[in-house]
Amino acid sequence: MxxxxxxxxxxxxxxxxxxxxxxxxxxxxxxxxxxxxxxxxxxxxxxxxxxxxxxxxxxxxxxSREAPIARVEPNRKWFNNTRVISQDALENFRSAVQAQASNPHTYLMKRNKLPMSLIEEKGNVNGLKVHAAKIEVAAQPFSATFGPKMQRKRPKLEFQSMEDLAGRTGDMHDTYLERLDQAKLLSGTSGEPENENAAVNPDGDFAAAREFIFLKGTSKRIWNELYKVIDSSDVILHVLDARDPDGTRCRSVEKYIRTEAPHKHLVFVLNKVDLVPSKVAAAWVRHLSKEFPTLAFHANINNSFGKGSLIALLRQFSSLHSDRKQISVGMVGYPNTGKSSIINTLRKKKVCVVAPIAGETKVWQYITLMKRIYMIDCPGIVPPNQNDTDEDLLLRGSVRVENVEYPAQYIEAVLRRVQPRHLQRTYDIKDYNNDAVTFLECLCRKAGRLLKGGEADIDGAAKMVLNDWIRGKIPWFTPPPYKEGEETGPINERRDGKLGEMSKKRKRGGESEATASVAATPNATVATQEDDEFGGFSDDDDLELDADLDDDDEEEGDESDDDEEGGTLLEAVTDDDASEDDEDVEEEVAAISQALSKAKKRQRTT
Ligand SMILES: Nc1nc2c(ncn2[C@@H]2O[C@H](COP(=O)(O)OP(=O)(O)OP(=O)(O)O)[C@@H](O)[C@H]2O)c(=O)[nH]1
Structure with a gap:
């Protein structure tokens, strides 16, 4: 170029x-x-x-400062993807979903594929506030809104006058208090004043000074652990103590899960059912399962109860989430309710540290139960509740007895709750006139617990009694609430002191009565009928449970036996663990396919 x-x-x-x-x-x-x-x-x-x-x-x-003229090109695609649903169809859909959602035994799966904003009509759509008038118009028939006879209506407001508006402040205050409660819960503080030794009443008066030990389980650290567990779990097992299920319910946690994480499955596990009569356990299961699916459980590595049902239930959940590689199951509840023991029972191995004292689990931990199911153990939590007294907390086992300063002051509460004859039978003492000090003195003399100068070691004896109480050596339980018109006799009677007699009755062959009551709760557990092989709350298992209690009675003379020394007759609960079970299925499948191929060959040769 x-x-x-x-x-x-x-x-x-x-x-x-x-x-x-x-x-x-x-x-x-x-x-x-x-x-x-x-x-x-x-x-x-x-x-x-x-x-x-x-x-x-x-x-x-x-x-240049001149704004260019911009136009959006009209396109017929604008009108393509619009989906329309009639008001009736929407109402029907809403009521159908509502019916499913209100059933505690069903779960709404794949929520993000459902038009949740249409289903949950909370006055807002996709987080945006909808004007009241808009809702009003939407509820109007077409002809009244757009037809020739259309009328322009004033928007219907939620209040008619200024007085109405002012009257709503009461409601707003309630909502505020509720939110405050929630905020306290979320922040992990118990809402206690700075000075932890002084509790303040809601009215602002100072109540009795509180020992620091009674604030255990309410610390920010423990609550942070709880939130980590809740966040990481798909299924949350709320472990309750069968002796006091209502007292060991963490309602604030339930509420939190209901509102903040409704897609997580919450299940109650009524643990330590070996410490209460079967009829009581059954009644509690029936009562609790109205709100959430409830399983009765006895945690013991060798002789468990309800293990099969629980595993079957977890498997159901894992198959519900078949799109996931694995599901995580969090264990939450008050200290000492047996969360770690349940994991050990499921694993048939001592994988978590267990002790009859509160606060043994310090941090959350992951345990693999099966390839597709992980368990998460959580430290015991104590929800802040103004109504819980120190006495309640101590007797629920949420506090370590050895750290309590004057344990003798709580013995009166024990005497109030337990029938004298049970105490007499447990400690083999009489004539204490239901007086705590006399009772402790008798106990000291009997057990030789004397200090220098022959003085009775009252506090030492009190600690012993409290420890026995927490470990279930003193027979006691809370009676379940009754529906109107329901017969209340037998259980209350037992609570009033027939517990000891119950074991005698069983020895005489009185199992059938208790068994019938348990069998009368077919929908108490979530495990389906076909999962019977795992045990669950079926007649057979209950018979076995009764038999187990009998056995304890005969061997120990006390039905509240420690789990390590439990009876040996709970064979109905399968001991197979999951992997063995899978192997069984595979073997069966292989055998069937072999038989089939043999039959085909025979057909061909003939
Ligand atoms: N009788 C009886 N005792 C049980 C049962 N489950 C647990 N226990 C006992 O309850 C005590 C506490 O059990 P843990 O498993 O340590 O309880 P936890 O809820 O993990 O306690 P934290 O670590 O404080 O949260 C232990 O002594 C267990 O042996 C049960 O089903 N029956």
Whole structure:
């Protein structure tokens, strides 16, 4: 490529004229045509034009202050994807979903594939506030809103006058208190005053001074652990003590899960059912399962109860979430309710530290139960509740007895709750006139617990009694609430002191009565009938449980036996663990396919 003349002669020499097109001479812009340059200038918006003095005579596009006229091109696609549903159909859909959602035994799966904003009509759609008038219009028939007879109505407001509006402050205050409660819960503080030794009443008066030990389980650290467990779990097992299920319920946690994480499955596990009569356990299961699915459980590595049902239930949950690689199951509840023991029972191995004292589990921990099910153990939590007294907390086993300063002051509460004859039978003492001090003195004399100078070691004896109480050596339970018209006799009677007699009755062959009551709760557990092989709350198991209690009675003379020394007759609960179970199924499948192929071969030869 040369300059003009030279290039021209080259073209002639090579026989290429202008008709051959793409041959350009130097000096021309042979990369970009004028048209292209114009386009490019338009895209880059060019530069400003200046006069000889350097002043801008014509500004570049990006310097211009004139707003360009922009239009959105109309497109028929705008109207394509609109889905319409009639008000009736929507109402029907809502009521159907509502019916399912209110059943504690069903779960709404794949929530993010459902139009939840349409289902949950909370006055807002997708987090946006909807004007009351808009809702009103939506509920109007078409003819009244748009037809020839349409009437323009005033929007219906939630209040009619200023007085109404002012009257709503009461409700708002209630909501505020509720939110405050929630905030306290979320922040992990118990709402206690700075000075932890002084509890303040809601009215602002100072109540009795509180020992620091009674604030255990309410600390921010423990609550943070709880939230970690809740966040990481798909299924939450709320472990309750069968002796006091209501007292060991963490209602604030239930509420939190209901409102903040409704997609997580909450299940109650009524643990330590070996410490209460079967009829009581059955009644509690029936009562609790009205709110959440409830399983009765006895945690013991060798002789468990309800293990099969629990495993079957967890498997059901894991198959519900078949799109996930694995599901996590969090254990939450008051200290000492047996969360770690349940995990050990399921694993048939001592994988978590267990002790009859509160606060043994310090941090959350993951345990693999099966390939697709992980368990998460959580430290025991004590929800802040103004109504819980120190006495309640201590007798629930949420506090370590050895750290309590004057344990003797709580013995009166024990005497109030337990029938004298049970105490007499447990400690083999009489004549204490239901007086705590006399009782402790008798106990000291009997057990030889004397201090220097022959003085009775009252506090030592009190600690012993409290420990026995927590470990279930003193027979006691809370009677379940009754429906109106329901017969209350037998259980209350037992609570009033027939517990000891119950074991005698069983020895005489009185199992059938108790068994019938348990069998009368078919829907008490979530485990389905076909899972009977795992045990669950079926007649057979209950018979076995009764038999177990009998056995304890005969061996120990006390039905509240420690789990390590439990009876040996709970064979109905399968001991197979999950992997063995899977292997069984695989073996069966292999056997069936072998038999099939043999049959086919035989057919072919004939
Ligand atoms: N009789 C009886 N005792 C049980 C049962 N389950 C647990 N226990 C006992 O209850 C005590 C506390 O059990 P843990 O498993 O340590 O309780 P936890 O809820 O993990 O306690 P924290 O670690 O404080 O949260 C232990 O002594 C267990 O042996 C049961 O089903 N029956």
């Amino acid at each position: 040369g300059t003009g003349k030279k290039e021209k002669s080259r073209k002639e020499r090579e026989g290429k004229g202008d008709e051959f097109g793409n041959v350009k001479t130097k000096g021309e812009n042979f990369y970009r045509s004028a048209k292209k340059v114009k386009v490019l200038k338009r895209l880059t918006a060019g530069t400003a034009q200046r006069n000889a003095k350097g002043d801008i005579t014509h500004s570049a596009v990006f310097q």
